[in-house]
Amino acid sequence: MTQSPPPIAVALHGIAKSFGGERVLSGLSLEVPRGEFLAIVGPSGSGKTTAMRIIGGFEAPDEGSVWISGENVTAVPAERRDVNTVFQSYALFPHMTVIENVAYGPRMRGVGRAARRKKAGELLELVRLSDVGNRKPNQLSGGMQQRVALARALANEPAVLLLDEPLGALDRKLREEMQRELRRIQTELGATFIYITHDQEEAFGMADRLAVMRHGGFEQIGDPATIYDRPVNAWTALFVGSANQIRATLGENGALVSDLGPLAASHVDPMLKSGDPALVIVRPEETRFLPASADAASGPNRFAARLVDAVALGPSLRLRAVTAGGIAFESIERRASSDGIERLPGDAVLVSFAAAAARAYRDEPVANPLRPSS
CATH class of the missing domain: 2.40.50.100 (RNA polymerase II/Efflux pump adaptor protein, barrel-sandwich hybrid domain)
Known part of the structure; x- marks a missing residue:
């Protein structure tokens, strides 16, 4: 029996965006199935971060529509979208313990204390930090803080998790370790990750599919092997390797x-x-x-x-x-x-x-x- 394809977690249809008369995105369209790890790669200025901000609701498109889990959310503000974001800066609350940081989202949604601490404990176990729940963020290494930020972003079980250059501040060895951890967590949860990076090696090592951006549009979308072995044009071939x-x-x-x-x-x-x-x-x-x-x-x-x-x-x-x-x-x-x-x-x-x-x-x-x- 043929399996039905997974439902679409995120869809962009004809997205355009300009800043100060400068066109940054033009006719951007994309579909991300539920449970996929998609990496958006491209050089500086290609439009990666603007695309992510439009998905997250931090920017409004000039044209086109954004759909999350089958719902048109183009006019829905960021705080009401079923999306969370992990940034390069960990943005943890320094006065809160680790477990309080992770439980913050459910707390804001009115989840009871016992339930939210149970959820936070499960997520800390998932990111292998169950023994540091009572520490403050400044008592943790950079890699540990990044995992706390990830657990906090997952606490509300968002339909989509956006990750904007989340490993950029880490040294190479720790970065490689975190790449493996991110992939493991995404696979275990079956979550939908959209990962923004300029590091092609990082994207190739983690993603199910890559979307290669240039001049505010996608040059090619496909699995890593196809994009590396059969790039659509010379620019893509030279960019990805x-x-x-x-x-x-x-x-x-x-x-x-x-x-x-x-x-x-x-x-x-x-x-x-x-x-x-x-x-x-x-x-x-x-x-x-x-x-x-x-x-x-x-x-x-x-x-x-x-x-x-x-x-x-x-x-x-x-x-x-x-x-x-x-x-x-x-x-x-x-x-x-x-x-x-x-x-x-x-x-x-x-x-x-x-x-x-x-x-x-x-x-x-x-x-x-x-x-x-x-």
Whole structure:
């Protein structure tokens, strides 16, 4: 028997917003099923925070509508929406104990003392802080305070939890730990999380789906693997991960021609026409630096370069080579090279990649001009 899709927790329809005559969001539409962890990513000024504030009711759209759990809440103020927000600043009440902070929301809703303390205790157990309920916030580490803020936001069982760069103030190790904790909590509760971040690695590690923003709209929405492996355009490909780039031209026979030699790609943008400039993109983990003695004339996607850099990244090695024409390539491989040959800066190598790993897009400017509001 086919399962019905989950109901929609959040829907945006044609959202537009301007500040001081500057258009920040334009025609923004999105549906988030109940129980999904969605990450909205994009550079500064792309509109992420403005979109979140409109969902939360902190800003009103100029056009379009916002729906929460099937209800049109476009004109409903923030305090009456079934939404809570966790910010980068923990915003805990310093004069209250941890358990009092977590119980604050139910208290404001008139929940009895025993019931709200029971709920707060359950949430502190969920975030693994059941032993610090009687402490004050200033007696906790940054990571512990962030977990208290999360528990407090969940206390009223909101239909949607918005998280705006909540881990930005934490050091790298603690941030990685909190990423795992957030994902665990969201999964255990089956809650709907909308996570705002500029950190693609963070988003890829936690989210069920990503919504990539640019110029106040969504460039692509999909699961992390699809967005990384099959980005819709060059801008998205370069934003969501590092990539080697080769400028080329689409020939009359559909072949890609570059100054380095012939190229082959598994995907060629259907908008490209004969004679158009193209940008061929290959991920570093799909790029190999072969010994210079390898046969350079055996096919496309193989050209000479010289190794200039080798950096150990834990179990991996990041290699960088440059062609005679000054085009740089990166390769990421295991520390123990698969061919058993040690590569040293100055060595001649042959850059190589499979056609299946290459994608050709329209060659267009990919810079994202900053806007005064995000």
